[in-house]
Each structure stands twice: as C-alpha cells, then as structure tokens.
Amino acid sequence: MLDDVLEGLAGRQKTLPSRLLYDARGSDLFEDITALPEYYPTRTETAILTAAAPDLSRRIGEGAVLVEYGAGASVKTRILLDALEALAGYVPIDVSEDMLAKTKPLLQQDYPELPIHPVVGNFLVPPPLPDIDPRARRVGFFPGSTIGNLDDADIETFLAGAAEELGPDGLLVLGVDLKKSPDILIPAYDDAQGVTADFNRNLLVRINRELGADFDLDAFRHEARWNEADSRMEMHLVSLADQSVTIGGKRFDFAAGETIHTENSRKFDLDELDAVLAAGAWSREATYTDPGQLFSVLLLGR
Numbered sequence: 510m511l512d513d514v515l516e517g518l519a520g521r522q523k524t525l526p527s528r529l530l531y532d533a534r535g536s537d538l539f540e541d542i543t544a545l546p547e548y549y550p551t552r553t554e555t556a557i558l559t560a561a562a563p564d565l566s567r568r569i570g571e572g573a574v575l576v577e578y579g580a581g582a583s584v585k586t587r588i589l590l591d592a593l594e595a596l597a598g599y600v601p602i603d604v605s606e607d608m609l610a611k612t613k614p615l616l617q618q619d620y621p622e623l624p625i626h627p628v629v630g631n632f633l634v635p636p637p638l639p640d641i642d643p644r645a646r647r648v649g650f651f652p653g654s655t656i657g658n659l660d661d662a663d664i665e666t667f668l669a670g671a672a673e674e675l676g677p678d679g680l681l682v683l684g685v686d687l688k689k690s691p692d693i694l695i696p697a698y699d700d701a702q703g704v705t706a707d708f709n710r711n712l713l714v715r716i717n718r719e720l721g722a723d724f725d726l727d728a729f730r731h732e733a734r735w736n737e738a739d740s741r742m743e744m745h746l747v748s749l750a751d752q753s754v755t756i757g758g759k760r761f762d763f764a765a766g767e768t769i770h771t772e773n774s775r776k777f778d779l780d781e782l783d784a785v786l787a788a789g790a791w792s793r794e795a796t797y798t799d800p801g802q803l804f805s806v807l808l809l810g811r
C-alpha cells in the first residue's frame with residue numbers, strides 16, 4: 510500500500526488507487542451511497558435484474574453454478590438466487606474474508622439447500638474455483654458497473670480471466686452504467702448530504718491511520734467531474750491551499766487548487782462496449798435496461 514501511495518503521489522497528476530477507498534469505514538460509506546436519492550445505479554440495476562430474472566433463468570437453465578466477482582454482502586445476488594432453478598452452487602469471490610464469513614451464514618439460512626463456497630481473492634485475477642461439479646454450467650455475476658472503475662487493461666484482464674474460468678459454455682451477467690447527461694451524473698457523485706465527499710476524503714483518513722501520514726483533512730475538498738473525452742465520472746480531492754504532506758518520510762507539495770485523482774467511473778455506450786467485450790472473448794446475448802436508459806444488465810456468452 511505504501512509503495513502504491515508513494516508512486517501515485519509522485520506523478521504530475523497526483524493519483525491514489527480507488528481500491529483503497531474500501532476499508533471498513535469506506536465500505537460502510539459506499540453502502541450509504543447506494544441508498545442516496547441521487548445515486549441511481551443501485552436501485553435502477555435492482556429493478557432491471559428483478560424484471561429480467563425470469564428471462565435470465567430461462568436462458569441460463571437448470572443446475573448452474575453462480576460465481577460472483579467482488580461479492581461484498583451478496584445483496585443483488587439474492588434476485589438471481591431466487592430466480593435460478595436448482596443451482597448447483599454459489600461461489601462468492603471477495604478480497605474481504607470478514608465479509609465472506611459474515612455473509613455466508615445469512616445466505617445459508619435463507620437458501621438452506623444451496624452449496625456456498627466462498628473464495629478469498631481479487632476478482633481481477635480470478636482465483637481457482639473450488640471443487641464443484643465440472644459438468645455444471647458456470648455463470649459469472651459482476652453487478653454494479655464495477656467494471657467502470659477499471660482501466661482498459663484491467664477490463665481486458667478480467668474479461669479474459671472470467672472467460673477462461675467460466676469455460677466455453679459459460680455466461681456472464683454484467684451490470685453496466687450507461688452514458689448520460691452530466692446533470693444526472695454530477696449529483697450522483699456529489700450528493701447533497703455529502704456522503705460521497707466523506708467516502709472520498711476517507712481515503713486520506715485511511716492513509717493517515719495506516720501509513721502515519723499527516724494529511725490535514727480540512728484542507729482538501731471533494732470534487733466530482735464529468736470527463737466527456739473519456740466518458741467517465743472522476744473523483745478528485747482538491748487542495749484548498751499551498752501545503753505539504755509527509756508520508757513514509759517523503760514530502761509531497763500541493764499547490765492551492767491542485768488535485769489528487771482518486772477514482773474513475775466509466776459510463777458506457779453499448780455499441781462501443783461490444784468491441785471491448787469481443788476483445789475479451791465475450792458477446793452480448795441479451796440486453797436489459799430501464800425505461801430511462803440509465804443502466805443496463807447484459808447477459809454475455811462466448
């Protein structure tokens with residue numbers, strides 16, 4: 510973590526890795542974000558999945574194994590667990606062993622017959638799957654448009670890794686946030702209650718705590734920007750003054766107005782996404798969306 514932070518802050522545009530947003534406090538704040546009135550993705554995707562569930566179930570067929578990449582608390586998963594018939598197993602993959610350990614008994618209570626095999630690991634490098642029926646069809650689940658937080662190289666790595674792991678008759682259910690007006694996007698990433706601002710600034714709290722840095726939290730403000738050229742929302746932390754910060758014995762100078770770029774959240778055009786999917790050996794078999802075309806759920810095959 511120290512190396513990543515030092516490297517990110519050494520560049521001309523200072524950056525910090527967005528995965529560092531998700532310590533315990535950051536994960537709680539993200540949960541709060543998903544319930545905000547301005548943050549349309551979670552409720553929209555939930556509605557799309559609920560409406561699409563019968564069709565997904567028909568296309569997927571009986572007896573599949575569901576593999577979720579970055580499962581967290583497996584909230585949206587329940588829509589699929591309710592709809593898919595005679596599932597042969599559920600494999601939640603997450604970096605947080607704690608989260609997996611907390612979620613498993615809750616799921617098992619509600620799905621007593623379902624074999625649940627949690628796997629601790631980074632979904633970018635899909636870890637080997639546990640011993641499950643090799644004949645069962647494997648269906649990946651990657652909701653939330655988390656794919657939009659990855660750069661091009663990581664998207665390709667993920668899609669190719671999932672293709673290999675899920676096999677030739679594998680399927681992937683992918684949540685994808687769609688390109689739309691900045692009038693909707695900016696408030697979704699800069700809400701009136703300031704929860705997203707706290708989520709962003711928590712990165713500095715974490716670096717102070719875990720790396721002994723001395724960021725002055727009141728000297729940085731949250732900013733959400735729409736980058737039209739790269740079709741993405743960006744989160745930045747803007748330095749409110751000329752200041753310096755020390756981390757791991759190294760000093761970093763900030764000019765007033767200079768930013769640390771902390772996250773990208775890409776918004777996709779489905780026609781453009783098709784080329785990316787094809788490079789990762791996937792193609793769209795079904796597309797589900799909401800009446801406002803805010804978000805989409807794709808069923809991908811090989």
Ligand code: AVI
Binds near residue numbers: 655657772773
């Ligand atoms: C997890 N990820 C899909 C969220 C997003 O919308 O890109 C993270 C987030 N960042 C700010 N608000 C939400």
